[in-house]
Amino acid sequence: MPAGESLFPADQAAFTSGERLMHDMVRPAEEAAQLLEQYCDRLPEMLNWLSQFGKDPEGGVTRLLYSVSWLEAQEALRQWMEQEGLEADFDQTGNLAGRLRGTDPSLPAVAAGSHIDTVVNGGRYDGALGVAAAALALSYLSKVYGPPKRTLIALSLCEEEGSRFPVTYWGSGSIAGLRSWEADGHHADMDGIALLDAAKRCGFGPDSSYNAPFLELQAYIELHIEQGFVLEKTGLQAGIVSAIVGQYRYEIQLQGEANHAGTTPMQWRKDAMAAAGRMIALTREAALREGDPLVATVGSLHASPGLSNVVAGSVVFTVDIRHPDDAVLQRFADELLQRFAHMADTEGVRFAAVERLRAAAVPMHDRIMRELERICRKRGLASRVMPSGAGHDAQMLSAICPTGMIFVPSRHGISHNPGEYTEPEALKNGFKILADVLYQFGYGSVDL
C-alpha cells in the first residue's frame, strides 16, 4: 500500500471509538476495568493449567502433535472455550477455533492465537501464551461488550514447531493452503508413523467429520514471547513485529586434502579446517559490519577425519542468515558466498554451497503495526518495532490475510527450554494489547 494511506482510523478516530466504548458497554467502565485486571490474573493461571498437560519430569513441557497430552490439552481447551460461551470446534487437522459470533455475518472474522504443541522438553510460554490470551480476550470482550460486530476467533493451531513431524506450521499452513494432506500427510515421525495416520488415531484427518481447514479471515493477530533478549536488554515492555525475517541456510562443503599434521609443511596443505576458520570468522565480521537486524550464524561444523594429528581433508558447516528485507538478505548472502569461494580458492580447497533453506521475509501489516503502536502509547507501554528472528504461524496466515504480532519479553531470551519465563506483569501487558486490538476489530470502527 502507498505510504501515508491509512485504513486504520487515525489516533483521533481511535479515541472516538474509545468513546463509543462507553456507550456500547454492557457493564459500567469501572467494572470493566476490574474485570480486565481479573482476566490479567487468569492468564498466568491458565498457562499453569495448560502446562500440566505433557508436563515432563525435567520441569518442562513436552506436547507433541497428535500425542495423548496434546490431544488432552486441545480437548480441555475446547471445553474451556464452550464454558466461556464460545462456539468451539476442530477442523480436519486438529486446529481448534473458538468463535465469538459477530452480529454482522457479512463481515469476515478476525482471529488471534498461536499453538500449544511444544518442542521436546520445551517451556510453558512459547505458543501457549498466544492461545490462552486469545481465548481469555474473547471471553473478556463478550462479558464486557457482548457480541461483536464481526466474529472474533481464538485459534489453537497444530504443529507450529515441527517437533514431531518434519512439517513446521502444519496447522496454520493448512489454513493458508500452503500445507495439505496430499503433500504432507506421508511425513513420518521418528517412530515411522505418518502424519496422516497419527491424525486419524486422534479422530482427525480428511475422512473425519470435521470441516476442512479453511477460514476466511480479515486479519490474524499473534501474541508471543520474544524468544530473544532484546526487549529485556533495552527495558521495553512490548515488541511490535515489523516482519518475520527471511532466512537462507546453506551447507558449506569444503574439500581439501587429509595429510599428516607433522610431516606436511604449511604451504603445501589443503586444509579444509583452516579455510572454514577464515569463513566462520568472516561470517561474524561481515554481519557485524552490516549491522542490525542482520544476523548470520555458523552453528554446526563437522570435520573429517576429525583427528588432532591429521590435517582436515573435508569440512562441512552450516551458515544461517536472516534479515527482514529480502533484498538485503540476498545481497549479503551473495557477497558472503562469493568471499567464501575466494577464500577456498586461496586455501586450495574445493568449495560448494548447497542451499538448505530459503524462506522469504514476511512483512507484518503496516496498519496493524500502527494500531498496535497506538495501543501501546495509549496504555503507556514502552514498545519498539522489531523483526521476529524466529518463525511463527503468522507467517503462514499472512498468505491469506493481514497479520500482526506482539512480543513480550522473554527472561534472558531463553526459549524451547524449561527455563522459559515471562513475568506476570509482562504477560498482563501483552494481554491488554491483544484485547485492545481485538476490541478495535470487533467493536471499533477499524477495518482493513
Place this chain on the structure above:
Amino acid sequence: MPAGESLFPADQAAFTSGERLMHDMVRPAEEAAQLLEQYCDRLPEMLNWLSQFGKDPEGGVTRLLYSVSWLEAQEALRQWMEQEGLEADFDQTGNLAGRLRGTDPSLPAVAAGSHIDTVVNGGRYDGALGVAAAALALSYLSKVYGPPKRTLIALSLCEEEGSRFPVTYWGSGSIAGLRSWEADGHHADMDGIALLDAAKRCGFGPDSSYNAPFLELQAYIELHIEQGFVLEKTGLQAGIVSAIVGQYRYEIQLQGEANHAGTTPMQWRKDAMAAAGRMIALTREAALREGDPLVATVGSLHASPGLSNVVAGSVVFTVDIRHPDDAVLQRFADELLQRFAHMADTEGVRFAAVERLRAAAVPMHDRIMRELERICRKRGLASRVMPSGAGHDAQMLSAICPTGMIFVPSRHGISHNPGEYTEPEALKNGFKILADVLYQFGYGSVDL
C-alpha cells in the same frame, strides 16, 4: 659437542676407510657391487613377503602387537635371520635382535632397525622397511666383508604405533628404560586385554626365559619412509633427519552462550564458534608467518549444541604444534595461546587451554647426520637435512645412544594406509645408505 669437533673421519679419512675396504674384502669389489644390487632387489621382495603376514582384505596390512599375524611375522623374521647367519633372539617384550657378531667384544654394538607392527589397515612400508633393510644389510655386509669389528644388530621393535595398546614405542622405550612392565603392563587394548597378558600369551613377559630388554648401543640408525611429500615435491632421493620434532597438543575449550540464531542480535552474542573460527584462522596465519619447519594444525572440532539454528554455546578444538627446536616451539605456542585468550576476551567467551601432549624435540646426532650426508654425496644421491614431523623408535633410543635417521620418499606422502608406496629405486637408495653407514661403524674407522 662444540661445533667443529669431529668424531667422524673427515671426508678424506672416510675415503681412506673406503680404500681399506678393498683390502679387507673377502670378495672382489666387482662381485661385491653385483651382490649389493642383488640385495637391493631382495628388499622389495622381502617387504612383499612381510606384507603377507596380516594382509587384510582391503589390500593393506594389519599387524597388531602380540597378535597371531605379528607373532608369525616376527618368528619368520627370526628364522630368516638365522638362515642368513645372524644370531637372532627375542627379549622379554618381543623385540627381535639379529646380531652379526663383531671380532672385538670390547666395542659396543651398533643397531639399525624399526618396527613391524602396523596401524589397522596400514601400509607395507612404514616400519617394515627399516627392519627388512637392516636385516638384509647385515647379511650383505657379512657376505662381503666377513665379521665386523663391532657387533652389528638388526632390530625389529615392538608396538611403535601404539595401535593395539595405548603405549607408543613400547619396544624401543623398554630398551631405553622409558617403558616398563611395571608402568605400562596394565594398559589394555580395546577388548580389555592387558599388555602384560597379551605378551604372556605370546610367550613373552618378565617371567619368560627371554632376557630383559637391554642393549648397550654405540648408535642406532633407522631407515624409514618419509610419511610426507617433501622429498617427492622437491625431487630429492633422501632425507637426513635433523630432529624428531617436539610436539605440543592442546585442547582449546571455549564457553560462550547458546542462543537462538534468529532472535539474538550479533553484538550481544557470546558465540563460541565465531571465536573458534578466528583462532583457527590465526593458527594457520601465524604458522605460515613463522615459516618452515613449524607446523600447526587444528584437525578436530566439536561444537555444542551443534545445530544450524543455534549460536554455539561451547566449542572444543585441538591444536597440534610441532617444531624441531623446543625453544621456538615454546615461544610460538605461548604467543598463540596468548592471542587465543585475547580473542576469546573480545568475543565474550571463556577460554581454557588444556595441555594434552608435550613431547620435547629429539635432535639426531650431528656426526651421524654428517656421515649420512657424506654417504649421499658419495653415492650421488640428492638429499636434504629435514626434521621428522612424525615420531619414530629413534626418539626413544636417542635417550641411550646417538641416533640417526634416513628418509626415502613416500608417494604423495600417503602413510598408515594401503596406498602407502615407495618406488623400488627409492628403496634401493635407502638400502645403500644404510648399508654404507653400517659398514662405516662395523668395518671402518668411524667411532662416536
